[in-house]
Amino acid sequence: AQTVTQSQPEMSVQEAETVTLSCTYDTSESDYYLFWYKQPPSRQMILVIRQEAYKQQNATENRFSVNFQKAAKSFSLKISDSQLGDAAMYFCAYRSAFGARQLTFGSGTQLTVLP
Amino acid sequence: NAGVTQTPKFRVLKTGQSMTLLCAQDMNHEYMYWYRQDPGMGLRLIHYSVGEGTTAKGEVPDGYNVSRLKKQNFLLGLESAAPSQTSVYFCASSYHSVRSNQPQHFGDGTRLSIL
Numbered sequence: 001a002q003t004v005t006q007s008q009p010e011m012s013v014q015e016a017e018t019v020t021l022s023c024t025y026d027t028s029e030s031d032y033y034l035f036w037y038k039q040p041p042s043r044q045m046i047l048v049i050r051q052e053a054y055k056q057q058n059a060t061e062n063r064f065s066v067n068f069q070k071a072a073k074s075f076s077l078k079i080s081d082s083q084l085g086d087a088a089m090y091f092c093a094y095r096s097a098f099g100a101r102q103l104t105f106g107s108g109t110q111l112t113v114l115p
Numbered sequence: 116n117a118g119v120t121q122t123p124k125f126r127v128l129k130t131g132q133s134m135t136l137l138c139a140q141d142m143n144h145e146y147m148y149w150y151r152q153d154p155g156m157g158l159r160l161i162h163y164s165v166g167e168g169t170t171a172k173g174e175v176p177d178g179y180n181v182s183r184l185k186k187q188n189f190l191l192g193l194e195s196a197a198p199s200q201t202s203v204y205f206c207a208s209s210y211h212s213v214r215s216n217q218p219q220h221f222g223d224g225t226r227l228s229i230l
Binding site: 004006009035042043044045047050091100101102103104105106107108 | 146148150155156157158159160163165171173203205207209218219221223224
């Protein structure tokens with residue numbers, strides 16, 4: 001079974017600064033996908049960014065980028081130019097490339113953005 | 116453009132009562148999932164379905180039953196509610212293909228309290 005670990009329960013960042021959220025995972029599979037989801041106080045689950053394991057190039061989406069280290073099984077999220085609206089719980093998630101493709105989530109990191 | 120709709124949005128039950136949570140999606144997705152979210156634990160898979168008429172157990176299935184009589188609906192039932200089932204419940208759906216990096220689409224969650 002796959003496991004996902006987020007070792008930072010809480011993080012804070014000054015507005016306009018950069019912050020990195022950590023995620024590690026354990027799997028015996030070679031083909032899979034990784035995701036970061038954002039959950040604001042509204043409780044919605046919002047996809048932030050995704051990475052295919054077979055791609056060496058790190059995914060980027062505007063101010064969000066990842067550092068994907070397949071050998072180390074690490075998948076960190078970098079938020080640049082942090083904004084007040086980035087404040088939320090962030091979840092790292094793993095999904096097999098085949099089968100029922102359910103998500104395995106980490107325990108989350110609560111990000112606070114300081115004005 | 117409804118996406119994934121969960122009803123009800125919140126509910127309070129007494130121990131031993133039964134209830135059904137409804138999830139409806141209008142995206143013609145084959146796969147549907149039920150997760151629960153507890154503080155400090157992220158989302159955990161309860162049950163899932165890969166198509167109409169099929170269901171399977173996830174990580175934490177005990178105390179729950181599900182049914183998928185129609186492709187667009189996925190029902191989660193609690194036959195005899197227990198305080199340990201107090202949680203926020205999320206439904207999600209996704210496309211099926213041989214290989215897919217399509218994300219799961221989430222509903223807005225149901226907050227359930229068992230007294």
